[in-house]
Amino acid sequence: MSELELIAPATYLLPKKGGMRVPGLVIANEDLLKEIEIDRPLEQVCNVAHLPGIVGYSIAMPDIHWGYGFPIGGVAAMDADIGVISPGGVGYDINCGVRLALFDQPFESIDEKTRGELLKKLFERIPSGVGQGQKAERSLSDSDYRSLLEEGAAWSVRQGYGYPEDLQHMESNGKIEGASLEAVSRLARDRGRLQLGSIGSGNHFVEIGAVQKIFNPEVANAWSILLDQTYILIHSGSRGFGHQICQDTLDLFMKKGLDKGLIDRQLVAAPIQSEEGQTYFAAMAAAANFAFNNRQQILAGVREAFHQVLKVEPRKVRLLYDVCHNIAKFEEHDFEGKKRKLCVHRKGATRAYGKGAKELTDLFRGTGQPVLVPGDMGRASHLMVGEGNLLTWCSACHGAGRARSRVKSLDAWKGRDILQHMKSQGVSVMASSKRTIAEEMPDAYKDVDAVVQATQEAGLARKVARLKPTLVIKG
């Protein structure tokens, strides 16, 4: 930590040493640095800086913590011609991400009894938790897979899960180009076959609450965000399909000896232009498209629950945006006065394009893209707007980040009535497993307000609104 040098507000330089090809860059403020366990993740930031083809910095977001090879909350851009692509830089849950939907009625206007019914209906309708992913409405055939991977989220829309306009409200319109079913193993297909439309376990969730505070009225107005409005936040990824793709790739890369000579074998990577690199990208894109469809179908479940309980037209639950948290994408950025094609790895980080970015749809080109930052199930989540900061390849934080391990959280809450405790905080929670709730209690997380503050101070994204959860479904 003593190596860190403050170079700009909430921006620290981690100077190059040893075989680092680029310096590290840590986005945090002093308070966060005191709070977080920094040594192991910083070591990982240094390790990532050793990878061939990395340009700019090896970057850590304010919600950084120790991950597989790359830290979670890490960003690294590799030259698309000479660089490498690393599954550890994407993570097991490929395109784990978040989407935010809004319902124009004030949350306060939904009475207590109806809220209870809504929560129950959501829990019934959307499979969550271990073993609940096998309850999808249909089993995916290979032909379904092929269309889904080719079309991205448009496939689910075509199946009746949502509306065409939803696609304009997703990162990359809900589709990563280059996906291929041939790059995906039989086991990965089998794992995912019955999991579409399910939340999964761990830190995945659906939460509903009210827009509690607006920080940026201009952007809020452009996005039709109102104080007290009902919001729905969905957090899930590519489920077993993506996990298996990551594992298959790691196994293959290890077998091929691609870990040789690396400072940490968990960074195992293939040259982007190699057959292995291309195959991983095609499989990763497949998982990313699976995840877009997964969140699309979860949203369809939410819409159905609103329709059944509140008797509103499903379309009234409108999607604001969907972002990827774990992905590698080809992007063009200005670097050293030239346009460079880069493969940007974001693992536990969000793309945060600013105003005018040509990749954004009209609505968001005028403002910058929404950056969705879930916090914990008790305190808050945040909606921000991207600033398009090139220092981080237009990236921002992705969440609060854990402050306490699962085992510690479990111990701390053992024997206590956690549901009642949450209720006393104004939050109703339903989950398949009490253990998950205990592991995910709010005090297991850093304060998301501090994380978004550092993100804003560093100029990566600006706060738009604070969201306060009241109804939560956990895995």
Added chain:
Amino acid sequence: MQNKRLFFGFEVVSPWPEEMPAGRLLLEPDRHLTVAFLGSANLPQLIQSLGSFPPLPFRIGLSGIFDQPIFLPHRLPNVAAWHIHWLEGEEPLCQFQKDLIAWLKENDFHPREQSGEFLPHVTIARKPFAIHEWKETFEKRPLFIRNLHLCESLGSSRFHVCWSHPVLAPFEEKEHTADIAFRVRGNSLQDLHLHAQLALSFHYPLLVDHFSQAEVRSLDEIVQSLNAMIGKIDQELGSPFKAVSYHGNIGTNEILDWEMIVDV
């Protein structure tokens, strides 16, 4: 006055269910595996004899599965217990139990001897209980034993530890901020593989029916085997684990140990 009701027993560690059927339940820390019951015996004399205590044939606690509920004694039961199926086989514990009984007799103690084979079990509750409820709600669970204790029975299923002999746990859960981590121990690669599966099953007891006995020749093969099991169970039942990481090396300080990190 120095006579106490004494027994030797191992600590039993298991992911105990939060809810159990009605009965006079033993508290979790009090659930143990009795290997010799001495009845009323002279404690100072026994403590003095411990210098020649028979060596344990294992340094790492044995692992097993609670595979069925049993009710003891078979006629007119007053104890609801869970039977143990040992994953390393019955031999190590049976051998130790025989050695212990023989040693006690040599030292002029009179342990209660069972008729027939040693029945490995852990008492969970005392009567009154409804047998059908215990049968219906039973689900298989993993367990391991560690530290052997000489205990004084205090009545009402409580006891006081008078002496202990350390036995290592096959795994320990470690701190990891985002994922879950274990320190896994074993005498061989095969042992590490088994104990890694055991560790995972403490988080997800349904895994006990899916343990793999595949031969493993390296740490990478252990990781691959564990991930094959996770993939298979995810396909059939769902899995709380994404994968076991290619992480760390095997330490070889007398016994093998490995830091296993599981992405969740």
